[in-house]
Amino acid sequence: MRNLVALVLSLVLALALCWTAGGLALADPLDPKLVEPFIAQMVDRHGFSRAGLETLFGQVERSERVLAAISKPAEAKPWHSYRRIFVTPERIRLGVDFWKRHGDILERVAAHYGVAPEVLVAIVGVETYYGANTGDYRVVDALSSLAFYFPSRAPFFTSELEAFLLMTRDQKLDPLTLRGSYAGAMGIPQFIPTSYRRYAVDFDADGRPDIWRSVPDVLASVANYFKEHGWEAGQPVAVPARVTGDAYQPLLYAGKAPEIGLDAFSKAGVVPETPVAGQPKAMLVALDAEGGKEFWVGLMNFYVITRYSHSASYAMAVFQLAQAIRDQALGDQAAAVPTIDQIVIDQIGVSHVASRPKEPGVGNNNSNEWAIDGGARH
Numbered sequence: 001m002r003n004l005v006a007l008v009l010s011l012v013l014a015l016a017l018c019w020t021a022g023g024l025a026l027a028d029p030l031d032p033k034l035v036e037p038f039i040a041q042m043v044d045r046h047g048f049s050r051a052g053l054e055t056l057f058g059q060v061e062r063s064e065r066v067l068a069a070i071s072k073p074a075e076a077k078p079w080h081s082y083r084r085i086f087v088t089p090e091r092i093r094l095g096v097d098f099w100k101r102h103g104d105i106l107e108r109v110a111a112h113y114g115v116a117p118e119v120l121v122a123i124v125g126v127e128t129y130y131g132a133n134t135g136d137y138r139v140v141d142a143l144s145s146l147a148f149y150f151p152s153r154a155p156f157f158t159s160e161l162e163a164f165l166l167m168t169r170d171q172k173l174d175p176l177t178l179r180g181s182y183a184g185a186m187g188i189p190q191f192i193p194t195s196y197r198r199y200a201v202d203f204d205a206d207g208r209p210d211i212w213r214s215v216p217d218v219l220a221s222v223a224n225y226f227k228e229h230g231w232e233a234g235q236p237v238a239v240p241a242r243v244t245g246d247a248y249q250p251l252l253y254a255g256k257a258p259e260i261g262l263d264a265f266s267k268a269g270v271v272p273e274t275p276v277a278g279q280p281k282a283m284l285v286a287l288d289a290e291g292g293k294e295f296w297v298g299l300m301n302f303y304v305i306t307r308y309s310h311s312a313s314y315a316m317a318v319f320q321l322a323q324a325i326r327d328q329a330l331g332d333q334a335a336a337v338p339t340i341d342q343i344v345i346d347q348i349g350v351s352h353v354a355s356r357p358k359e360p361g362v363g364n365n366n367s368n369e370w371a372i373d374g375g376a377r378h
């Protein structure tokens with residue numbers, strides 16, 4: 001037993017020595033010839049030290065796991081499978097917990113940016129299970145593998161790697177320790193480095209946007225991302241639609257912002273099942289439900305959610321999770337506080353009358369009631 005302990009200890013020590021000496025042999029080092037032009041560019045463009053970058057990339061690994069993950073065919077799950085993954089009782093319950101724990105800051109952020117708080121909660125719920133699963137790939141390995149060994153996306157990931165190194169330099173972060181998704185998305189909201197540099201916000205005023213640990217910074221960064229992509233405060237996201245005939249085809253969402261006024265929809269056989277005020281530009285969203293097609297009229301805010309991840313199923317999952325969390329959170333809140341009736345009765349000294357809490361989830365077709373509230377304090 002003692003021998004075994006000694007053996008383990010000496011192994012640990014040996015590994016530690018190797019590591020600190022920078023001598024730990026990498027399973028699959030980068031080919032310096034592939035990295036050299038990038039290093040030259042970082043030196044020329046941004047004044048990085050060539051020796052520093054050579055040392056850094058000497059410790060970066062080409063990750064087969066990353067290259068395998070990116071090469072898998074795009075997941076084209078039908079909506080009903082997608083929904084079963086993201087809109088679950090567990091994810092809703094944890095979203096309500098998140099809302100309760102961070103209610104004050106959530107309201108402040110929502111009011112400041114004019115973005116619905118439930119959507120902010122749902123984004124972190126869908127992206128990382130409220131911060132529980134932020135990815136275990138070393139970001140520098142992921143981005144380097146994709147920049148240098150995945151030619152079809154090399155320009156994109158090379159600019160992400162550039163942004164990553166600028167970010168770590170600006171924020172004094174260690175590029176070798178940050179972890180994230182196989183595509184280099186980082187922290188609780190899963191920002192890629194260019195998004196971090198453009199949209200991340202320091203909302204807790206400690207001098208740096210911390211999307212890894214600071215909930216105020218996380219929520220404000222997501223809200224800022226949405227605002228910058230055109231989120232319309234207090235406006236709906238999507239409403240269910242009834243469709244007849246097949247003249248609806250030109251209205252279908254095709255990855256672009258809505259361009260057609262809602263007044264043109266009825267002529268194409270599309271009728272929103274919930275009234276939408278005015279004649280905003282809209283698009284038709286068709287999803288694969290279990291019993292056939294399911295149709296929605298998507299408004300600008302639906303499109304804005306697709307800017308976070310480019311799929312109608314993604315945006316619908318965020319929207320429905322958001323609604324479920326909101327309904328439950330506000331229902332719980334209404335049940336927990338006395339109603340106005342109760343307060344008045346208490347003040348005039350009537351001893352006990354049953355309070356009448358608001359029914360949770362009733363009359364919530366207007367999903368942005370809460371956002372209008374928040375936006376008004378902007």
Ligand SMILES: [Ca+2]
Pocket residue numbers: 201202203204205206207208209210214217
């Ligand atoms: Ca901060």
